Amino acid sequence: MATLRAMRLAALWAARLAALLASLLAILASSLPVRCRIRFLARSVAPLAVMAALSACSLIPQQTPAPIVEHSFVPSPSEAESADAEEPSSAVVAVEPASEVKAPRPQKPKRRIVKPKPREPVVTPPPEEPPPPPPPQIISTRILQHDQLHGLLDSEVQRPDGKVIGRAVDVYVDTAAKPKMMLVNLSGFLGVGDRKVIFPWTAFRFSPASKTAPITLNLPQPAAGKSRPADPAPKPQPVKDLPPNLTQLVDSTVVQPSGARIGRVVDVLIDSQAQPQALVVDLSSSLAGDKRHVAANWADLHIVSRNKTPTLQMDFTDAQLKASPTYGSDQPIKIVSPVVPAPAPAAAASPAAVSSGAVAAGPVASGSAASGARPSR
């Protein structure tokens, strides 16, 4: 019995091992030119996939390839379309709740004014224009498209030669809320060998509209394409070498000046000038429940010291948060900032319609966007 099995084993063993070795070789060989193949795939398939994703996202299909921020608002079709996109959701999100809240006091439903921000591209959607009685305006929004801003979290980071080396994870800001360092997860294989390192913020170029990796790790010379892996100029530093006085953004809690919790940062939106434009804040208090994300204007972020620890603070009131439009990857990005002269009485009960209506879109939208975006890689 034993010898019989041993013989059979030996025969099988030899045959199987040979086959396995052959297949291993094939695998290794096929993974060598992976990059080339991927580029080929990207060229042929990605445009289609991206088109599909774009149309699904109700983005304007063809924006100029390099969107200068002011520029992209000039084309009238885009403006019209973004205004269209803006219309229904703003009706849901902002107007009705506000009217509900204030129902006792003024008779008129409140209109939300989208007020132009001075420095940045601004859209004033025409249909929103008539605000007959100027009721207290509590928030202002500006609208940007997804090809002008890119969420930092999990954006691919590539070398200038197009080799993707990892994905962005986090930003560290100094006490003046200036981004200083980026935390990048250099990726291994199937999660094995992932390593988180930090790079100075200035080492990166951002191209939000890019169909490939949106973040590029700059190398000093453009001729670096053939540089050996040894060392690209900006050395990755281990996280422990982080300079002091920097604050991590993602997963940090944002508080009101009163100290009340606003929410948790889940993403940072960066424009093509490497300037953060907004924090995406998750207003929901538990991980398990429905999520409601709001894009809060970067300029309103202050780093304050509370109990000796730097804390993210924004000047939103509860009412302003409630009135804020939900951030979703399938809609134009509406960046909210609080309007200072907001009358205090506005802070009142929560209109359930807001959160439920707004939240319903959240997880679904992000799921579909993720699945839509992935094949284009």
Place this chain on the structure above:
Amino acid sequence: MVIARSLRALDWLNFFVANVQTGFGPFIASYLAANKWTQGEIGLMLSVGTISAMASQLPAGALVDAMRNKKFAAASAIVAIIASALFLAASPTFVPVFAAEVLHGFASCMLVPAMAAISYALVSRADLGDRLGRNARWASIGSALTAALMGVFGEYFSLRSVFFLTAALALPALVALSMIHHEMPPAPPRRKFWGKDAKASREAAKAQKRLTPEGEERETLRELLQDRRLLIFAGCVVLFHLSNAAMLNLAAGEVTAHMGDNVQLVIAACIIVPQFIVAALSPWVGRQAQRWGRRPVLILGFCALPVRALLFAGVSSPYLLVPVQMLDGISAAVFGVMLPLIAADVAGGKGHYNLTIGFFGLAAGIGATLSTAAAGFAADRFGTAMSFFGLAGAGALAVALVWLAMPETREAAPKKETEPAVEV
């Protein structure tokens, strides 16, 4: 010959189950990150997975012990794993992922002992080493191929597709399981569970409550826990994993940090090559464990650990990691065969076989968790080389523990015995 067919089916069962298990693990972190999970959320979820896997080792082992039908135990575990893969693929949101982590944690803790129990039921004690060697071989072939296949899927399709692949690969595992006929030919009256004589067997079981499903006298838990061999080997397992678990990740992280051209390829080779070593060595390990006894084989396999850690500390070129990783194949082969084998020595035939495997699994989980934490901390604080030295130290301790304290657990095997058993 029914038994030969069952044994071949068992090969395939090991193969496909390894496929399924490969998809869980570090890969989930990448998948969640790709779905815009923040690091905090991912860390939380991975802890949930770790905790549920550790917490369910003992209950799952005891449950398998209590179930008469080990095939049913294995089948339900596989189905649960399919379900958790589908949860993960369906929606990377909190609730499904949480459910998947918990479900998978428990199911895999049932699956490992159940498969060992099936092997144990199919072959005689003297052949168990051989059999476990074959199990380990097929499992490692399965996980090597799957790692490669998953890499391809993740690269060309989507990370999500990997979970569908996982679920699909579990189906043949069920088929293979169904082809195992687990009537034990020479053994005490086996009762069957599927179909007609199930009722009769239930009555029979009622008649002999105090006996195990195999008709053996059940050892009390207290006796089991006072077994010196059990405790010492559990200590060895903790130290083994304390040394082993973080090693590849640390070394691969060094490769990644260089941001070279072939990072993924090198790391893939570091994962896959040792699996083939395991495939080649495991049957030999099983045979030698029977012939030489457990101790020499254990010492050999455990010695590979500190050597590998020291080599990792010294090697600079990423390409040299691959040959160093071949040592991993040696220790993994030894460990994979010896764990269920020693569990059988300690508790086999006394009704707590699966619980014992669960106990060792818990020890492995503790060691692995400590290892990752400690190595990460040491690498941050003292540098990677020091971290490797620490891992080497843990490995050396493991060797020392085996050498000095671990008794020979092989029983004086009835046949095949060419030399007197070395009893300590």
